[in-house]
Amino acid sequence: MNYIRIKLLIAYILFFATTTVFSQQIERSIFITANTADYNDSGVLKHIISEANNQENSSVLIIGNAVSKSNLKKVIAPQLNVLNDADEVVFIPGYKEWTKGHKGVRNIEDYIQDHSNAKFFPDNAEPIKHHGLGENIELITVDSQWFLEDWDNHVYINEDSEIQNRTLFFLEFENRIKKAQGKIILVAMYHPIETNNKQGLFKNIGGFSSQNFQNKQYRTLRNRLKTIARGAENVIFISGQGKNLQYIKGSVPQINSGAAGSLEAVKNGEEGDFSLKKNGYVRLDIATDGGVTANYHAYEDGTFKEVFKTIVLKGDTNQLEPYTFKENHPNTQSASIYTKKATTKSGFYKTLWGEHYRDFYGKKVNAQVVLLDTLMGGLLPVKRGGGQQSKSLRLEDKAGRQYVMRALKKSTIKFLQANAFQETYIGDVLDGTTVDKFLADFYTTSNPYTPFVIGGLSSAVGVNHTNPVLYYIPKQKVLGSFNDDFGDELYMIEEHVGDTQIESESFGTPEDILSTADVLQEINKSGKAVVDEPSYIRARLFDMLLGDWDRHEDQWRWALYKNEDGTEYCSPIPRDRDQAFSKYDGTLISTLTRLIPGLRKMQTYDDELRSVKWFASSPYHLDLTLIHASGWEEWEKQAGHIQNELTNADIENAFEAIPEEVKGAVIEDIKVKLQGRRDNLMEIAKAYYLYLNKFQVVTGTQKADDFTITRLPNGKTSLKIDRKDLGILDHTFSKDITKEIWIFGLDGKDNFVVEGEGDHPIKIKIVGGKKNDTYDFRNTRRVKLYDYKDKENTIVNKRSKKWLVNDYELNNYDHKKVKYNFNQLLPILAVNPDDGLKIGVVSNHTSYSLQRNPFTYKHSINAAFYTSTSGFDLSYSGEFSNIFHNWNFGIEGLYTSPN
Structure with a gap:
């Protein structure tokens, strides 16, 4: 009897819990189908509309293959008539939409938007689009067939897109996922990241078609997207390639609803999965508490029936505080970054792997204890940060200004995930392993406390900067669910370099703050935006002064200023100074950093710089992109400015920010070397100037530009770029310094003229771009043009050297591609x-x-x-x-x- 009562009690609890989840107030219902171009008498679309009209807030997603190879109007018009009464309809392209290439996709988009209230996403020739379906729901639509197409067959595939290559696509997807943290994220694309479709022999071994699940390009797409999504929370993939109904629980939930018409076989999946070869659709119900349920409806016996229902995401059911927080805290706390045990190494280990700054990581320092709700008038956590090494939180004050709270202990897993396992999610699999411990020890090559001195040094020489402050931050109520990963350790808090901090004097009080990607787009758009080259050169020389080699694109933000004539200029704001004054000692480490090209930028800080070429390898392509008009005189001026303005007293004052517990001989040695490098900065500047100008990359704009290349005596070459009445560039290069120049016309009908009879000409390679460009080579010596074979080009002099091939990578500008x-x-x-x-x-x-x-x-x-x-x-x-x-x-x- 007791056994029966227990079973009844368990059944009652399970029923109550399930009923609670399904009875939450629905924020939005989303109806999903695909392959509607060949829908049959089951009437999937009509039933969806009748059900959607019964919902207060609803959306209908048609995820691909809404058209066929036959007449567009004949196929799509009936669907639009059926869908006309829906609250919101979104069409997403599949592979059939690409039958007539990217222009065909644009025609479909135009037709749908001209003849209905439906949306077509991604729109405007972009491969990815984000769209809010409510305050707490983010829809990210992806044109997966764009990724799978052979771009060599599409001359103008990305003509109107800001995303010009697949690398930028993945970056944009990752950014969209990061920005949507805290919401339910629906990723809608035709091709699934998981499937239970029966593949057949050729599909299992990869086949040749891009539609095959094991195709190399397709595998790259799904693995990268899945890996990025697993690093976030509340992500659901919804797709339509499979002509059936599927639910795959997996590490990231996958819904397939492509059963509007003809059907294909599907196999049973793992426990908790669902597969059915019948016409039907899926309805996602998203509750106000964040709970998501999937309801599968199939056409059986002349009617639609619910055949499967599952909880995809559980809502916010936490009613108990997971932590007991201290009510009283001391004013300061003594803490270390690593344990003493982790930093205790044998003499042989130190000889082999080096001393580094390991003692700094194991030594306890006193830091001010802060509660976030009282710091700076009260700070609240907004979302997690997205760095490749740091564990960070974005904070916001009552005025909307944002800050970054970054742990001094770096994350080895985030580094490995971002650099070594881009297509495989590793989670906490490597925690505590030899790899994890080795990488954590390798992090001790950087000094954890010198970032706090950079602000003082920057102020002295006039370089924009953040102002990090060291705190001990305990676990506390205001951190909420972030207490799982944050709290009870040492952190720095500094301004977030973004548009909420435009009033900051240390950022130059700009009108706006842009990312590097935004700046590059503005520069190439029309020529009306430029980078303030003197301030950028000063910032780069300051990098060399500090020994900070890790200056990739995301380490920069840009202060935007507008001139009265409508032009704009951008001044750099460097951020994340983790690698300043690094120390790569030890027999093996110092040998590896010389032998392996990818590690040669890692150079132990000294008064001399071992190799400017390798030291600058991370930002080298950015320097080539942004510095064109400045000669040695400007570099000399900026190096002299730093030498004159940074006094020994400034150095002493800046290093007062170092905690007392780690001051001593090591810090004194850094100060001496800093003074020595300051004194050597002119020689370092000269060496890098010569290296940087040995090869040059010059671009026009997305508009029609005139390029005039004039060969002058004594190995000099004049290059002028003009657009209407706007001068883009006027610079003379010398063969003594510059050996080769690449010129990219970008978009627009560009005109290239090569004239003059000067001697010893510099080698020039000209890449026209996407429109009908004119090449007038009156002097054909050491100049060659590159363009598409299947595109109309005007080549005035038939003796011009040329390479005309349908090669997307060759004929399109990528600022990271350098010689x-x-x-x-x-x-x-x-x-x-x-x-x-x-x-x-x-x-x-x-x-x-x-x-x-x-x-x-x-x-x-x-x-x-x-x-x-x-x-x-x-x-x-x-x-x-x-x-x-x-x-x-x-x-x-x-x-x-x-x-």
Whole structure:
């Protein structure tokens, strides 16, 4: 009897819990279907509309294949008539929408929007679009077929888009996910990230079609999107490729609703999944508490029936505080970044891997204890930060100004996820592993407390900056659910470099604050926006003064100012100074940072800079993009300014921000080296100026531009870029400094003129762009044009050297694509019974220029000596790209001694 009562009690509890979830107030109902171009007598669309009209707030999503290869009007018009009474209808392209290429997609968008109230997303030729479906629901629509298309077949595929390559697409998707944190995020795209469709033999081994689930390009798409989504919360993917009904629970929920017409087979999935080969649709009910339920309806026996119902996301059911918080806190707290055990290493370990600043991480320092609701008048957490290493929170005060709360202890997992596992979500799998511990120890190469001195140094030389302050932040009620990952450790709090802080004097009180991506778009748009080159050069020289090599694009924000004539200029705001004064000592670490090209930028801070080329490798492409008009005189002026303005007293004052507990010989040594590097800054500036100007990349605008290239005596070349009455650039290059120039016309009907009979001309490569460009090469020496073969071009002089191929990567501007090469020398050590010990060396030289597949050319030379025979061998291999388009040529040779 007791057993029966227990079962009844459990059943009652489960029923009550389920009823509670399903009975929450519905914020919005979303009806999902796809493949409506061939819908049949089941009347899926008509039933959806009748049900949607019974809901207070509803949306209908048609996720792909709403058209067929036949007449557009004939296929889509009946659907629009049925959908006309719906509150909101959104069409999303599938693969059939791409039958006539990107222009066909635009025609479909225009027709739908001209003949109905429906929306077509993504719109305006973009591959991704975000759209609010309410205060707490974010719809992110993706044109997945855009990603899967062979872009070499579409000359103008991204003509009107701000996203010009797939890398930018992933960045935009990640940004959209980050900005929507705290909401229910629906990612709608035709192709699913998970499927239970029966694949068949060819599909299982990959096949050749981009529609195959195992296709390489498709696999990259779904793996990257899934990995990004798993790093967030409350993300649901909804798709329509499968002509059936599916629910896949998975690590990220996947809903497939493509059963509006013809059907295809589907297999059973894992426990909790659902699969059905019947006509039907899915209704998502999103409750006001964040709960999401999926209701599957199928056409059976002449009517629609609910065949499956599941909770996709549970709502906010937390009614109990998960933490007991202290009521009283001391004014200061003694704390360290790492435990003493984690920073205690043997003498042999230190010899091999270095001392670094490991002691700083294990030493306790006294920091002010703060409660966020009383700091700066009261701060509230807004969302998590998105850095690749830092664990951070965005905070906001009562006036709307935002700040960043960043833990001094960096996240090894975030670093690995962003750099090593972009297509696989690792979560906490590596926590506590050898990899995790090694990377945590490698982080000790950066000084954790020197970021607090940068503000004082920046003020002295006139560089914009944040003002970080060290705090100990305990777990506290205001952190809410963020207490799971934040609190009870050391943090810095500084201004968030964004538009909520435009009144900040240390940011220059601008009219707006832009990201680097925004600035690059503004520069290329019309030529009316420019970067303040003197202030940027000063900021870059300041990077070199500090030894801060990690200056990639996201480490910069830009203060925007508007002139009375309508032009704009942007001044840099550097941020995230984690790598200043780094220390890469230890036999193995110092060897690796010299041998491996990707690590050569990591140089131990000293009064000299070992290699400006490798030190500047992260922002090198950005420097090429932003600095064109400034000669050595400007670099000399800015280096002299820093040398004159940064006094020894300024250095002493700035370093007062270091906690007392870690002051001592190490900090004093940094100050001495800083003074020495300041004194050497002019030589460093000269070395980088010469390296930066050896190769140049120049762009026009998205409008029609006139490029006039004049060959002058003594190896000089004048380049003028004009647009109507606006001068974009007027600069003269010298062969003594500049060896090669790439010129990109971008969009618009550009006109390129090469004239003059000067001697020793600089090599120039001109990439026209997307419109009918005119190439008037009156002097054809050392100049070559690149453009699409299937695009109309006007080549005045038929003797002009040219390379006309349908190659999207070659013919489109990517500011990260620059000319560079590197050498790598590696030792060879092996042993075998016949030859004894093999001692040798391998030398690799790889060059990357405009034409690549995937490099321009590569040489490899091997030399080895054998102790048992006193013999030796020499071998050579070379590979040269694009002897014919997409065809490389390789050569090998081997010589061995007689013995």
